[in-house]
Amino acid sequence: MTVTEQRSEPSAAPPARRRRSAPSRRAALLALGVLAAVAVVGVVTWQILAQTALAGVRVVFDADPVRCEGATVGAMPEAPVVADGAYRDDVYFDEEFYEPRVDIAEGMRCALRVHVFNDGWADVAVEAVGVPGMAEGMAWPLRVSHVNPNGQTRLADVDDAARFAIEGTSVPRGERQAFLIIVEDTGERVAMEECSSFWPRPPYVVAAAGGATREIAPADGTGIWYRMADGSDCTPE
Numbered sequence: 001m002t003v004t005e006q007r008s009e010p011s012a013a014p015p016a017r018r019r020r021s022a023p024s025r026r027a028a029l030l031a032l033g034v035l036a037a038v039a040v041v042g043v044v045t046w047q048i049l050a051q052t053a054l055a056g057v058r059v060v061f062d063a064d065p066v067r068c069e070g071a072t073v074g075a076m077p078e079a080p081v082v083a084d085g086a087y088r089d090d091v092y093f094d095e096e097f098y099e100p101r102v103d104i105a106e107g108m109r110c111a112l113r114v115h116v117f118n119d120g121w122a123d124v125a126v127e128a129v130g131v132p133g134m135a136e137g138m139a140w141p142l143r144v145s146h147v148n149p150n151g152q153t154r155l156a157d158v159d160d161a162a163r164f165a166i167e168g169t170s171v172p173r174g175e176r177q178a179f180l181i182i183v184e185d186t187g188e189r190v191a192m193e194e195c196s197s198f199w200p201r202p203p204y205v206v207a208a209a210g211g212a213t214r215e216i217a218p219a220d221g222t223g224i225w226y227r228m229a230d231g232s233d234c235t236p237e
Helices: 022-055
Strands: 057-060 066-069 072-076 099-103 109-118 124-132 142-148 161-165 176-185 204-209 212-216 225-227
Touching: 022 057, 022 204, 022 212, 057 204, 057 212, 066 072, 066 099, 109 124, 109 204, 124 176, 142 161
Parallel strands: 099 225
Antiparallel strands: 057 109, 066 109, 072 099, 109 176, 124 161, 124 204, 142 176, 204 212
16 A cells, blocks of 8 residues: 655744833823813813803893883882972982882783893894792792793792793894783782882893803893782871
8 A cells, every 4th residue: 555645834923912012002092182182172162162252141120121011010118208308409319229110910910021232242142031029839820821922831840940942043143132021911810918018130041152052131220019909098107
């Protein structure tokens, strides 16, 4: 029998893996670090720009902030009776700070008007309007039915404020938008003394720009009083 010798060929060696040098790895890590830093700086810069845009928004009452049907709008405190000798240079002066006052009456309907001024560098959106003192279950017979324009959807109350979503309303830079807040008598008589008064905080807006939002209200100390008059004579004696 003939024996044939089979000779195996040596297998080819695997290609040598090139090892990245330490300087190359350091350069790659440095590049990633630079990109991450640039991204962080970009986000922070954008947030700063958005906040500066919102800082240019202000909410104000004008000289005629409330009008009512079925209710009297006066001043708080009551305008005094001018006595003889109270004039100075033909003009009456006193030390009072007067604010609007609504005498609550059954079936009344009032509109509060606030103006949103955009003095910033970018357009801003108004996402919601909040009305403090008008949340569900408050002690007085008032409710907010809606906000004009585009504020028909009531959101969940926030603290003591009724809040309404504002759909598709923006205020271009350098311009102004007015909002009417409709306040109605609920028809429920509450256990508040006749001629007693209360002062809820003024309405505010939720403004948005560049992904940032901010609640903006009129200056502190401005607002509208409500008095439980409903036909009573509340003139001080």
